[in-house]
Amino acid sequence: MAGPHIVVDGVSKRFETSADAVPALSEVSLAVGRREFCTVIGPSGCGKSTLLAMIGGLVLPDAGQVRIDGQPVEGPDPRRVAMVFQDPALLPWRTALDNVAFGLELRGMSRPERRRIAGDLLGPLGLREFAERYPRELSGGMRQRVAIARALAIDSEIVLMDEPFGALDEQTRLLMGEWLLSIWTRARKTVVFVTHSLQEALLLSTRVVALTARPGRVKSVLEVPLPYPRDLESPGLASLRATLWGEIREESLKTMGR
Amino acid sequence: MIGRVLAARAALGLGVVLAWEVAARARDPLLYIPPSRVLPALARLLLLRSFPLLPEHVWLTLREILVAYALAVGVGLAVGAVLGLRPTLGRVYAPLLGALYAVPSVVWYPSLMLLFGLGAASKIAFGFLLGVYPVVLAVLAGVRQVSRELVTVARAFGAGPGRVFRTVMLPSMLSTLTGGLRAGLALTVVGVIVGEVLGSTAGLGYLITYAYGLLRTADYVALVLVTLAIVLAIDAAAGLAERRARRRWA
Numbered sequence: 001m002a003g004p005h006i007v008v009d010g011v012s013k014r015f016e017t018s019a020d021a022v023p024a025l026s027e028v029s030l031a032v033g034r035r036e037f038c039t040v041i042g043p044s045g046c047g048k049s050t051l052l053a054m055i056g057g058l059v060l061p062d063a064g065q066v067r068i069d070g071q072p073v074e075g076p077d078p079r080r081v082a083m084v085f086q087d088p089a090l091l092p093w094r095t096a097l098d099n100v101a102f103g104l105e106l107r108g109m110s111r112p113e114r115r116r117i118a119g120d121l122l123g124p125l126g127l128r129e130f131a132e133r134y135p136r137e138l139s140g141g142m143r144q145r146v147a148i149a150r151a152l153a154i155d156s157e158i159v160l161m162d163e164p165f166g167a168l169d170e171q172t173r174l175l176m177g178e179w180l181l182s183i184w185t186r187a188r189k190t191v192v193f194v195t196h197s198l199q200e201a202l203l204l205s206t207r208v209v210a211l212t213a214r215p216g217r218v219k220s221v222l223e224v225p226l227p228y229p230r231d232l233e234s235p236g237l238a239s240l241r242a243t244l245w246g247e248i249r250e251e252s253l254k255t256m257g258r
Numbered sequence: 259m260i261g262r263v264l265a266a267r268a269a270l271g272l273g274v275v276l277a278w279e280v281a282a283r284a285r286d287p288l289l290y291i292p293p294s295r296v297l298p299a300l301a302r303l304l305l306l307r308s309f310p311l312l313p314e315h316v317w318l319t320l321r322e323i324l325v326a327y328a329l330a331v332g333v334g335l336a337v338g339a340v341l342g343l344r345p346t347l348g349r350v351y352a353p354l355l356g357a358l359y360a361v362p363s364v365v366w367y368p369s370l371m372l373l374f375g376l377g378a379a380s381k382i383a384f385g386f387l388l389g390v391y392p393v394v395l396a397v398l399a400g401v402r403q404v405s406r407e408l409v410t411v412a413r414a415f416g417a418g419p420g421r422v423f424r425t426v427m428l429p430s431m432l433s434t435l436t437g438g439l440r441a442g443l444a445l446t447v448v449g450v451i452v453g454e455v456l457g458s459t460a461g462l463g464y465l466i467t468y469a470y471g472l473l474r475t476a477d478y479v480a481l482v483l484v485t486l487a488i489v490l491a492i493d494a495a496a497g498l499a500e501r502r503a504r505r506r507w508a
Contacts, residue, residue, distance in 0.1 A: 056414055078416040089407040093429050103415040106425070154415065 003070065004031035005190045006055060006158065011064035012215075013050055023215035024050045027064065030209055030218055034157075037184055037191045039201040041248065042211030042219075043255040048194045051216065052162050055192060056083050068158065078103055082151035086163040088143040090135040096146045097122065097131040103154040114153075121149045125179075141172045148180070152187065161193045165200070177203055181228055198244055202237055203230050210247045213254040220247050291475045299476035300483060308477050309465055316488065319450060319462040322378050323492070326385030327446045334390045334442065338397020352398060359391045364452070371457055381453035381461065389446030396438020400431030436500045443496050447489055462488070 008030045014021040024047040032038045040048050053059040055066050057076040066073040068080055082103070090099045097118050098105075104114035122128050125145050135143055144164055151159055164180075165173040177200055184191055195201055201208045208222040222244055226236055275293050282292035291299075302308040309315070341348040341355075367384055374380035408426045417425060428435075454463020462485050469478040 058410060058414055076414050076416060078414065081414075083411075083414040085407060085411065087407045089405070089411045091408060091426070091429070102411075102425075106412070106416045106421060150415075 005034040005036070005069065006032040006192065007067040007070075008051070008055065009065045009067065011051070011054060011061040011066060013047065013054065013059065013062050025054075025061075026215040026217050028211070028216060028218055029064075030221070032190060032192055032207075035188045035190055036207060037193065037205045039193045039195060039205035039208045040211060041195055041198070041201045041208055041244075042216060043213050043248070043252040044196060045214050045255065046211045046251070047214060047216035048196075048211060049162050051211075052083075052160050052192060052194050055158075056081050056160050058083075078107070078154050078156060080156050081158045081160060082154050082156040084144075084147050084151045084159065084161040084164045086166045088135070088140075088147035090143055090146055090150075092135050095132045095134055096127060096138065096142075099135065099146055100149045100153050102150055107154065118149070118153055121153055124183075125149050140168055141176060144168065144176065145179075148183075152183070156189075158190045158192070161191065163194055163196070166195070173197075173200070178229065180204065185228065198241060198248065199232060202241055202244065203232065208244060210244065210251070213251045219251060222247075288473070288475060291479050295476045296479045296483070300480040303477065303480045303484065308474075308480075312465070312484075315461050315465050316484075318378065318460050319454065320488075322381045322450045322454075322461065323385060323447055325378075326382040326450055327389055327443055329382070329386045330389030330393055330442050330446055331439065333386070334393025334438075335397060337390075338394040338401070341394070342398050342401030348398065355391070355394060359395070363388050363449070364456075367453060367456055370453075376457060376459055378461075381450045381458065381463075384453040385446040385449035388449035389442040392438045392441035392445060396434050396441075397431070400434040400438075401427075403434060404430040432504065436503060440493075440496050440500065443492065447492060451485065 008028055011025060011028045012023070013025045014023045028047075028051060030038075040051060042048050050059060054061055055068075055073065057066075057073045060074070068077075090096075091102065094102070097115060100118035100121055101109075101114040104117060105111075109117075119131060122131050125148070127142060127145060127149070130138060130142060135146070138146065144167075148161075148164065151161075165176045168176060181204060193201075193204060202224060205224055208224060210219045210222070211217065212219045222240065224240060226234075226240075230237055232238075232241075279292045279294060282290035287295065299308065303312065306312055341352050363384075366387060367380075370380045370383045370387070374383050404427050408430065409422055412422045412426045450461075451463045454461040455467050456463075458464045458467075462481065466478060466481045466485070469475075469481055
């Protein structure tokens with residue numbers, strides 16, 4: 001299909017608090033192409049997560065519109081969009097396998113079929129032996145892989161990831177990034193990935209969108225036309241990193257000065 | 259191991275019965291009824307010699323419990339859900355419930371008798387009144403246990419309100435909820451029987467007061483034993499239902 005896969009068109013959102021309304025996003029527009037890995041980065045509280053929730057239909061904008069394949073988003077649509085959150089949010093009373101199958105179950109798929117599909121996913125994710133374990137018996141990295149498998153199981157064209165590795169230690173985080181890339185290159189999905197890590201953004205994305213401090217606006221869009229796997233020490237990445245840090249630093253300072 | 263546990267329990271029971279027998283014989287056997295007099299009384303009771311209408315009385319008490327408990331569960335779940343899911347309402351009214359709960363419930367019983375009369379209605383009302391609190395409080399506590407993240411995930415994967423309740427909220431609340439439902443059942447039973455004891459014309463509690471009032475102490479103790487057996491049976495049934503619910507939903 002021609003045209004961008006996801007269009008965010010002049011979207012604004014305010015959140016009502018008991019005292020007043022806090023503007024979270026202000027007239028954000030961006031377009032994400034099919035099979036792109038687009039990272040949204042910005043200082044804390046800039047509305048990155050809100051933007052992602054709006055693309056996923058969990059939050060509706062006050063103004064503007066989000067369109068997927070040209071159709072306005074009016075609510076969660078798991079046939080087209082799967083989501084991964086910072087908290088793996090697995091159902092603690094279900095095994096890893098049944099957690100992976102959760103989205104398929106909500107879709108009305110029979111138990112043997114959804115368990116077969118979920119089981120096929122666990123192997124490549126290094127979780128085969130852990131299929132019948134409960135979330136509390138898994139490490140943080142494994143839990144997040146189960147959450148990602150749950151998103152992949154419903155086989156949507158778009159995967160939205162909200163700081164999925166934010167709670168992990170740095171080594172695990174780097175490995176999870178590599179692992180995610182290998183999946184993305186094989187599955188060729190459109191990914192929108194929210195992070196506050198420059199390194200993660202540069203290693204993973206085809207494009208980085210930097211947001212300003214609250215209320216979030218698009219500050220700059222940076223193409224990363226480098227092949228995978230990437231080396232943080234390479235000159236190309238180092239100069240991109242310097243550029244991006246320049247953009248982010250200014251906004252982070254604003255946040256700190258508040 | 260289990261054999262030894264059972265043997266130890268039986269030994270304790272036997273010891274208590276023996277001590278009871280000895281103590282009762284030493285004092286006044288009419289007021290301190292020895293087991294040797296209770297057993298024949300129990301036999302007469304179960305053979306329907308002492309109280310031929312016992313089955314009707316038991317059946318009435320059971321029906322009162324059933325109706326009172328059904329009301330307590332229905333109203334308790336509804337009130338708890340409304341107060342739990344509407345935070346503003348919860349903030350306004352939940353503290354009132356807590357304050358009411360602190361009042362010894364038995365002070366309400368006279369007014370219930372004035373309102374509902376001496377018949378089954380006042381017992382049902384009192385059983386309901388006692389049973390409804392634990393259910394409401396359990397729902398309120400349970401709703402707070404539901405993780406917002408899990409609700410968001412369920413919504414993101416396409417669950418509407420009904421599926422969110424069924425797949426996320428109910429299992430999250432299950433242990434708190436079953437605890438409240440069982441506590442509510444126990445208190446409903448207490449409410450109905452205490453109501454009958456305090457003032458009634460029929461039911462197990464009525465028979466107990468009747469036997470006690472006529473100083474038929476052996477019959478009175480036999481009736482208490484029957485009540486105990488019924489309460490234990492109800493609790494066992496509740497335990498079974500709880501285990502089934504856990505297997506089904508969690």
